Amino acid sequence: MNDLPNGFTGFAGVDREQFESAADAIRRQHGEEPAPEPAVPGSFQYARDLDSGRRVETELPFDMNRIDDIPPLDQRWAWVEIDLSAIRHNVAETRKFLQPRCRLTAVVKADAYGHGAVEVSKAALGAGADRLAVATVPEAVELRKAGLTAPILILAQPPATSIPLLLGYNITPTIYEPDFAVAYGEAADLHGVKAPYHLAVNTGMNRIGVRFDHVVEFLHQVSFHRALELEGVFTHYATADCPETLDFNIQARHFADAIAAVRAAGFDPGIVHSANSAAIYRYPDVHFDMVRLGISLYGFHPCPETRGMVDLRPAMSVHARITDTRFVPMSEGVSYGLHYRSPGSVKICTVPIGYADGLRRGLSSNTDFILGGRYFRQVGNICMDQCMFEVDMRSYGTRDRIDPQVGDEVLIVGSQGIAEVTIDEMAEKLGSIQHEIAIGFAQRMERIYT
Ligand SMILES: *Cc1c(COP(=O)(O)O)cnc(C)c1O
Numbered sequence: 001m002n003d004l005p006n007g008f009t010g011f012a013g014v015d016r017e018q019f020e021s022a023a024d025a026i027r028r029q030h031g032e033e034p035a036p037e038p039a040v041p042g043s044f045q046y047a048r049d050l051d052s053g054r055r056v057e058t059e060l061p062f063d064m065n066r067i068d069d070i071p072p073l074d075q076r077w078a079w080v081e082i083d084l085s086a087i088r089h090n091v092a093e094t095r096k097f098l099q100p101r102c103r104l105t106a107v108v109k110a111d112a113y114g115h116g117a118v119e120v121s122k123a124a125l126g127a128g129a130d131r132l133a134v135a136t137v138p139e140a141v142e143l144r145k146a147g148l149t150a151p152i153l154i155l156a157q158p159p160a161t162s163i164p165l166l167l168g169y170n171i172t173p174t175i176y177e178p179d180f181a182v183a184y185g186e187a188a189d190l191h192g193v194k195a196p197y198h199l200a201v202n203t204g205m206n207r208i209g210v211r212f213d214h215v216v217e218f219l220h221q222v223s224f225h226r227a228l229e230l231e232g233v234f235t236h237y238a239t240a241d242c243p244e245t246l247d248f249n250i251q252a253r254h255f256a257d258a259i260a261a262v263r264a265a266g267f268d269p270g271i272v273h274s275a276n277s278a279a280i281y282r283y284p285d286v287h288f289d290m291v292r293l294g295i296s297l298y299g300f301h302p303c304p305e306t307r308g309m310v311d312l313r314p315a316m317s318v319h320a321r322i323t324d325t326r327f328v329p330m331s332e333g334v335s336y337g338l339h340y341r342s343p344g345s346v347k348i349c350t351v352p353i354g355y356a357d358g359l360r361r362g363l364s365s366n367t368d369f370i371l372g373g374r375y376f377r378q379v380g381n382i383c384m385d386q387c388m389f390e391v392d393m394r395s396y397g398t399r400d401r402i403d404p405q406v407g408d409e410v411l412i413v414g415s416q417g418i419a420e421v422t423i424d425e426m427a428e429k430l431g432s433i434q435h436e437i438a439i440g441f442a443q444r445m446e447r448i449y450t
Pocket residue numbers: 107109155236275276277278292293294295296302
């Protein structure tokens with residue numbers, strides 16, 4: 001018998017000597033020898049088999065000075081995996097839709113839609129993306145601090161108080177207010193640098209931007225400033241992913257008119273861009289000089305219409321290991337509210353993932369987990385940090401029985417054999433979009449890149 005709890009690696013703040021002697025005292029009570037010194041000084045011997053995840057009976061030599069080296073997956077049995085080859089594949093597939101001269105911007109806002117902005121940016125740039133776009137100044141600064149040198153566009157006008165960061169980190173803002181443009185130009189001039197910007201044009205979404213028929217007026221207002229440099233002009237579509245095309249076409253027409261007016265007034269619009277993921281695949285006419293690839297960079301179809309058009313691979317999968325199992329007698333309930341009642345002959349398994357990890361509570365009793373290539377029904381309310389699923393233990397026909405054990409790996413999102421659970425299905429069930437679900441899974445779980 002091993003008195004140390006499996007996986008136990010000591011308490012923070014407990015002196016190593018003290019702890020070891022307490023452990024040795026317990027061993028002596030059971031007539032065992034004191035723990036041997038670690039074979040490799042400072043090494044850990046894990047309390048589970050790394051391949052199967054099964055707990056293994058073992059002595060636990062450890063070095064109290066290296067407790068922080070215990071890998072994240074040995075600290076917590078729920079995690080997200082990001083397949084960077086899928087990111088590269090999605091960039092390459094999207095490139096096939098573009099003219100050779102058309103630039104591709106990887107939209108990595110919101111920590112790359114929950115996939116990790118630094119890693120995704122590196123993968124996307126390595127696979128043929130030309131530029132990066134984010135939503136906020138801190139997001140852009142994070143990429144610069146990670147050593148990325150590609151042009152970074154902020155897709156909205158940041159607060160004027162952030163201008164020194166734009167100049168200091170070489171981050172390009174979106175602008176639509178003359179006052180901001182002038183403040184930005186003057187700050188750049190003081191430091192003897194240029195102030196490049198992209199002008200946002202409101203063609204109908206009514207979120208940000210200069211109205212399409214006021215663009216020339218805006219340029220006349222700011223063009224006196226010598227440091228300001230119009231590097232690009234863009235718009236954003238409200239309905240590129242909708243089945244109907246009329247509203248989209250009206251926006252595209254307004255944008256084309258605005259660009260023509262800019263040129264007619266003698267201004268160079270620079271890089272003209274408008275297409276998000278849906279528009280990239282559905283509307284080649286609006287690619288112009290650059291496209292902005294967001295949701296499909298991560299392998300999601302923006303709408304059903306693109307399914308037959310492009311081969312995309314989801315990069316994100318969500319994993320957990322079983323932390324507890326039990327047979328629940330017929331008619332006993334499971335989880336808050338006891339809404340699920342056991343039909344008998346079921347093993348209820350617990351995994352340490354809940355709505356605080358992005359597994360939305362609205363999916364309770366309405367999603368499947370995958371174990372050994374087979375589907376199992378999530379049952380009972382999803383809790384903040386844990387949830388349960390049901391394994392039917394009856395054997396019938398030739399079906400092999402699965403008898404899950406603590407430590408077995410469960411797939412929450414992803415595919416295994418022919419079984420697949422997707423973020424698309426979750427979004428559909430929740431009346432949401434994939435963006436929101438993917439970002440949710442970034443909340444607390446460790447991300448592993450494969
Ligand atoms: C988020 C965003 C994108 C990317 O959109 P997807 O639909 O995810 O491809 C492109 N442009 C702007 C302005 C955005 O805000």
